[in-house]
Amino acid sequence: MGATKTALFTKEQNEIALMAKALAHPARIAILQHLVKKNACVCGDLVEELGLAQATTSQHLKELKTAGIIQGTIEGVSVCYCIHPDTWKKYKDLFSSFFTEVDLCGPKCC
Amino acid sequence: MGATKTALFTKEQNEIALMAKALAHPARIAILQHLVKKNACVCGDLVEELGLAQATTSQHLKELKTAGIIQGTIEGVSVCYCIHPDTWKKYKDLFSSFFTEVDLCGPKCC
DNA sequence: ATATTATATCGTAAAATTACGATGAATAGG
DNA sequence: CCTATTCATCGTAATTTTACGATATAATAT
Numbered sequence: 393m394g395a396t397k398t399a400l401f402t403k404e405q406n407e408i409a410l411m412a413k414a415l416a417h418p419a420r421i422a423i424l425q426h427l428v429k430k431n432a433c434v435c436g437d438l439v440e441e442l443g444l445a446q447a448t449t450s451q452h453l454k455e456l457k458t459a460g461i462i463q464g465t466i467e468g469v470s471v472c473y474c475i476h477p478d479t480w481k482k483y484k485d486l487f488s489s490f491f492t493e494v495d496l497c498g499p500k501c502c
Numbered sequence: 503m504g505a506t507k508t509a510l511f512t513k514e515q516n517e518i519a520l521m522a523k524a525l526a527h528p529a530r531i532a533i534l535q536h537l538v539k540k541n542a543c544v545c546g547d548l549v550e551e552l553g554l555a556q557a558t559t560s561q562h563l564k565e566l567k568t569a570g571i572i573q574g575t576i577e578g579v580s581v582c583y584c585i586h587p588d589t590w591k592k593y594k595d596l597f598s599s600f601f602t603e604v605d606l607c608g609p610k611c612c
Numbered sequence: 613a614t615a616t617t618a619t620a621t622c623g624t625a626a627a628a629t630t631a632c633g634a635t636g637a638a639t640a641g642g
Numbered sequence: 643c644c645t646a647t648t649c650a651t652c653g654t655a656a657t658t659t660t661a662c663g664a665t666a667t668a669a670t671a672t
Contacts, residue, residue: 393630393631393632393654393655393656393657394629394630394631394655394656394657394658395630395631395656395657395658396527396528396629396630396631396657396658397529397553397554397630397631398528400528400529400552400553400554401528401529401531401532402528402532405528405531405532405535406528408525408528408531409525409526409527409528409530409531412522412523412524412525412526412531413522413523413526414522415518415519415522416519416522416523416526417506417519417659417660418506418508418510418511418512418515418516418518418519419507419510419511419660420519421511421515421518421519421522421600422511422512422515425515434618434619435618435619435620436617436618436619442510443507443510444507444510444660444661444662445661445662445663446618446619446620446662447619447620447621447622447661447662447663447664448660448661448662449619450619450620450621451620451621451659451660451661452660453619453620454620454621455659464619466619466668466669468617468618468669468670469616469617469618469619469668469669469670470617470618470619470669471618471619471620480601483601484601484602487597487601488597488598488601490531491590491593491594491597491598492594503624503625503626503627503660503661503662504625504626504627504628504659504660504661505626505627505628505660505661506627506628506659506660506661507660507661527629527630529630544648544649545648545649545650546647546648546649549649554630554631554632555631555632555633556632556648556649556650557631557632557633557634557649557650557651557652558630558631558632559649560649560650560651561629561630561631561650561651562630563649563650564650564651565629576638576639576649578638578639578640578648579638579639579640579646579647579648579649580639580647580648580649581648581649581650
């Protein structure tokens with residue numbers, strides 16, 4: 393018990409859920425918004441910006457990186473992070489199509 | 503430790519994260535897709551559809567209900583669930599505006 | 613070479629999530 | 643009234659997430 397039963401669901405359902413999971417923490421939303429605003433920034437900036445410990449911030453960055461939404465490039469001692477444009481577009485499209493499915497739903501509900 | 507530090511983030515950041523959390527499980531995506539497709543259905547249908555235990559299905563329904571995305575109406579012995587149109591639209595708009603923020607991001611990244 | 617800086621990773625504790633059986637509550641049908 | 647049906651809730655175990663201090667790594671600076 394305790395583990396998500398991935399095998400029961402379609403590839404698309406699992407994919408949407410994984411994308412949502414990547415966005416399911418305010419720190420990660422804040423990171424993405426900051427990256428959008430500044431176009432790019434180093435990890436240290438985000439530690440200050442978020443107010444979380446360096447280890448915690450790094451952990452959130454790793455999750456976003458694993459999900460493919462951001463990318464990091466080593467710049468000397470620092471690591472410069474920015475949005476990964478292709479994956480971002482993929483996320484946008486998948487969520488968009490998921491939500492527009494429901495425009496077909498009429499006003500008559502139970 | 504272990505609890506999300508909500509106080510560090512803006513209302514909007516927390517709100518987006520909560521929405522994403524509601525969608526961050528394939529079973530809940532499957533429930534929403536089924537509701538969209540059938541317009542409405544009772545809990546028992548979803549238990550069959552998902553292949554999860556009745557208690558687990560009911561738990562996922564509760565989370566979607568708490569998030570406001572669905573609503574349930576008692577119909578005799580059963581409970582009929584359907585999408586809550588207003589909240590759905592709110593979700594759609596919030597995600598949409600969150601993602602379009604980044605269209606401003608140029609191609610030059612680090 | 614050594615010290616400094618920036619980041620990642622490890623270890624770990626607390627908390628939340630996921631899942632299910634068992635039980636409870638409410639309604640319908642006999 | 644009694645039984646069956648449908649769903650919610652309780653209790654609980656396994657797992658995952660969140661958070662942080664401590665430590666490791668890697669590059670720059672002195």
